[in-house]
Amino acid sequence: MRTSESEAKESLRRMLANGPLTALPRRQRDLDVLLALGAARFDPDRPYSEAQVNGLLQAWLSPFSSRFGVDHVTVRRCLVDAGLLLRDKSGAAYRLADDRLRDRVEDRARNVDPGAILAEARAARQTRMRPVRTDVLRLEPQVAAHAEAMFAVLGDPAIYEHENEPPPSLEWLRTRFEKLETRRSADASELWLNWVIRLPGAGLIGYVQATVIPDVRAEIAYVLASEHWGRGLAQEAVSAMIGELVEFHGVRSLSAELKRTNVRSRRLLERLGFALASPELHAERRVEPDEFLMLRDVEGA
Numbered sequence: 001m002r003t004s005e006s007e008a009k010e011s012l013r014r015m016l017a018n019g020p021l022t023a024l025p026r027r028q029r030d031l032d033v034l035l036a037l038g039a040a041r042f043d044p045d046r047p048y049s050e051a052q053v054n055g056l057l058q059a060w061l062s063p064f065s066s067r068f069g070v071d072h073v074t075v076r077r078c079l080v081d082a083g084l085l086l087r088d089k090s091g092a093a094y095r096l097a098d099d100r101l102r103d104r105v106e107d108r109a110r111n112v113d114p115g116a117i118l119a120e121a122r123a124a125r126q127t128r129m130r131p132v133r134t135d136v137l138r139l140e141p142q143v144a145a146h147a148e149a150m151f152a153v154l155g156d157p158a159i160y161e162h163e164n165e166p167p168p169s170l171e172w173l174r175t176r177f178e179k180l181e182t183r184r185s186a187d188a189s190e191l192w193l194n195w196v197i198r199l200p201g202a203g204l205i206g207y208v209q210a211t212v213i214p215d216v217r218a219e220i221a222y223v224l225a226s227e228h229w230g231r232g233l234a235q236e237a238v239s240a241m242i243g244e245l246v247e248f249h250g251v252r253s254l255s256a257e258l259k260r261t262n263v264r265s266r267r268l269l270e271r272l273g274f275a276l277a278s279p280e281l282h283a284e285r286r287v288e289p290d291e292f293l294m295l296r297d298v299e300g301a
Contacts, residue, residue: 002102002103002104002105002106003032003033003036003104003105003106003109004106004108004109005106005108005109005112007033007109008033008036008037008105008109008112009112009117011029011030011033011034012033012034012112012114012117012118013117013120013121014027014030015030015034016064016114016117016118016121017121019066019118019121019122020064020065020066020069020118021061021064021065021066021069021070022066022068022069022070023069023070024070024074024075024078031078032082032104033105034114035075035078035079035082035084036084036101036104036105036109036110037105037109037110037112037114038057038060038061038075038079038084039079039084039085039096039097039101040101040105040110040111041056041057041060042056042085042094042095042096043096044095044096044098046095047093047094047095048093048094048095049092049093049094050076050091050092050094053076053085053094054072054073054076057072057075057076058072061075063114063115063118064114064115064117064118080094083097083100084096084097084100084101084104085097122250129141129183129193129195130244130248132195132240132241132243132244133240134236134237134240135236136199136233136236137197137198137199137233137236137237137240138197138198138200139195139196139197139198139208139237139240139241139244140195140196140198141194141195142177142180142181142194142195142196142207142209143177143181144174144177144178144181146177146196146204147170147173147174147177148170148174149196149203149204150173150177150196150204150207151167151170151173153204153205153206153223153225154166154167154173154223156225156226156227158226159223159225159226161262162258162259162261162262162265163259163262180192180194189213189214190211190212190213191211191212191213191249192209192211193209193210193211193212193245193249194207194208194209195207195208195209195241197224197233197237199228199233202228205224205225205228205233206222206223206224206225206228206234206237207222207223208220208221208222208237208238208240208241209221209222210241210245210251212245212249212251216250216251216252216253217251217252217253217254217255218245218249218251218253218254218255219254219255219256219257220238220241220242220245220254220255220256221256222234222237222238222241224237229264234268235268235271235272238268238272239272242254242272246298251298252297252298253295253296253297253298254274254295254296254297254298255277255293255294255295255296256269256274256293256294257287257291257292257293257294258291258292258294259290259291259292260290260291260292261290266292266294269294269296270294272296273296274294274295274296275294275295275296276292276293276294276295277292277293277294277295281293281295
């Protein structure tokens with residue numbers, strides 16, 4: 001049975017649903033699809049040296065296989081075992097068994113790109129937000145239904161000592177929350193992730209948010225009602241969000257901008273491992289003269 005384009009894509013979506021490949025698929029049908037797509041990278045009208053085969057397979061695997069996942073040598077051997085690559089008696093040259101490949105996949109399926117399928121899966125996964133729990137708090141993906149409770153929280157004048165102002169009306173806030181529920185900017189270049197902070201027994205007490213941009217950098221912000229300051233809750237909430245950004249959304253660096261007068265927020269960020277950016281980076285990012293830019297790289301990134 002020949003694999004169609006739609007069947008090849010569905011198989012790849014299944015293989016890549018949780019991220020880059022870490023091992024060859026156990027399901028035989030998926031393995032057959034993967035090997036056929038790998039074989040389709042070769043020109044049937046020319047021979048290849050082993051080094052050329054390795055290089056081509058390595059370049060093909062790189063966009064959708066984890067660093068220590070499926071390696072090109074294993075795939076090369078599997079292609080030979082499957083009869084899709086033919087090796088001469090000396091072992092010095094390889095050729096594509098095009099007739100066998102045609103028996104396995106339709107012509108249109110040959111051009112299915114696993115890297116593109118992984119990118120689609122990542123985009124779909126990114127817009128899914130999960131609740132995050134700590135020992136004390138619960139972060140809930142922010143939705144329009146939170147607007148009424150958050151309107152009361154955001155009416156706290158102490159929040160605006162250094163910048164911004166309260167939402168002008170409940171309807172305005174509800175409309176804004178509805179917009180943020182899309183989780184993406186209009187041009188889809190930014191990912192908008194917003195969580196409200198729930199303290200059991202006290203209800204909603206603030207929010208944390210992150211704007212994730214294409215180079216897997218997140219710009220973060222947070223607000224906590226003043227009656228809950230000084231208890232470590234803001235640090236716990238922001239730390240929980242950072243963990244989720246790294247684990248689930250692939251973030252590798254973090255930044256935050258704050259008013260220079262906001263000593264409380266600067267100390268919180270320092271406790272979380274942030275440091276002041278260089279004057280040159282302040283200029284490059286066009287940070288306002290009365291603001292600081294603070295950065296943190298994720299360990300092991």
